[in-house]
Amino acid sequence: MTITNQDELDGLKDIGRVVADTMQAMARAMEPGMTTRELDEIGRRILDCEGAVPAPEATYDFPGATCISVNEEIAHGIPGDRTLRAGDLVNIDVSASRNGYFADTGATFPLGPAGPSLERLCRDGRHATQIGIAQVGHGKPLAAIGNAIGRFASARGYTLIRNLASHGVGRALHEYPEEVATWPTRGDRRRMHKGLVLTVEPFLSRGGTWAATGADDWTLYSEPPAPVVQYEHTVVATNRRPIIVTLPSQG
Numbered sequence: 001m002t003i004t005n006q007d008e009l010d011g012l013k014d015i016g017r018v019v020a021d022t023m024q025a026m027a028r029a030m031e032p033g034m035t036t037r038e039l040d041e042i043g044r045r046i047l048d049c050e051g052a053v054p055a056p057e058a059t060y061d062f063p064g065a066t067c068i069s070v071n072e073e074i075a076h077g078i079p080g081d082r083t084l085r086a087g088d089l090v091n092i093d094v095s096a097s098r099n100g101y102f103a104d105t106g107a108t109f110p111l112g113p114a115g116p117s118l119e120r121l122c123r124d125g126r127h128a129t130q131i132g133i134a135q136v137g138h139g140k141p142l143a144a145i146g147n148a149i150g151r152f153a154s155a156r157g158y159t160l161i162r163n164l165a166s167h168g169v170g171r172a173l174h175e176y177p178e179e180v181a182t183w184p185t186r187g188d189r190r191r192m193h194k195g196l197v198l199t200v201e202p203f204l205s206r207g208g209t210w211a212a213t214g215a216d217d218w219t220l221y222s223e224p225p226a227p228v229v230q231y232e233h234t235v236v237a238t239n240r241r242p243i244i245v246t247l248p249s250q251g
Contacts, residue, residue, distance in 0.1 A: 001170020003195035016103040016245030022046045023094040036068040040079030055095040055173040067093040074228040075220040086112040105246035106232035125204040125229035136242040138194040150184035161203035170197035192237045201232035
């Protein structure tokens with residue numbers, strides 16, 4: 001989507017707030033002994049109350065309102081009977097639509113206290129996303145996002161999952177520009193323009209380089225097996241600083 005007026009931006013910010021608030025509420029509600037299905041139902045109730053439609057379910061017939069991925073699962077985890085345990089690494093991905101606008105956000109949360117190594121991975125995952133967002137702007141190359149993230153990851157000894165890309169969003173869950181690399185790449189000559197809406201969502205890892213599909217045809221796992229974190233925002237390119245629309249309510 002390309003934003004052309006204030007009403008469109010307001011509509012996008014509106015659904016951006018909804019998905020951000022939903023994700024944060026789910027993260028606060030997580031506790032040992034809860035199943036991922038129970039956590040998903042919390043998200044569904046919030047979206048329903050906001051008049052928002054879960055995007056993966058509506059677009060792809062995904063079996064859940066949100067994607068919840070635990071430990072070895074790195075993305076697209078199906079909510080179910082899996083019980084959360086203290087020390088788990090839980091990724092919550094929430095995307096939804098309202099009034100014709102779509103927004104997409106996600107984050108990885110340790111359940112309970114995390115060791116120094118895991119805390120550092122989470123902190124650096126958030127930083128990697130901010131580095132990518134800083135590259136979003138009118139006239140800038142799309143490849144600059146992945147190149148900047150790649151420099152950061154390499155300098156700190158991390159790897160990046162190289163087949164889970166950022167994407168356009170706004171009037172649909174996935175739209176132009178498709179397959180925006182969040183890892184270093186060559187040959188992508190595309191440039192951003194003012195008003196362009198896209199996600200920035202690197203998957204930072206301690207050794208993983210590829211996402212492999214599991215037996216359920218949805219859940220993705222790291223190859224080789226390694227801890228992975230993902231942080232995602234929906235962003236609008238401007239002539240100045242990018243606008244992050246997936247920000248939670250204040251207070």
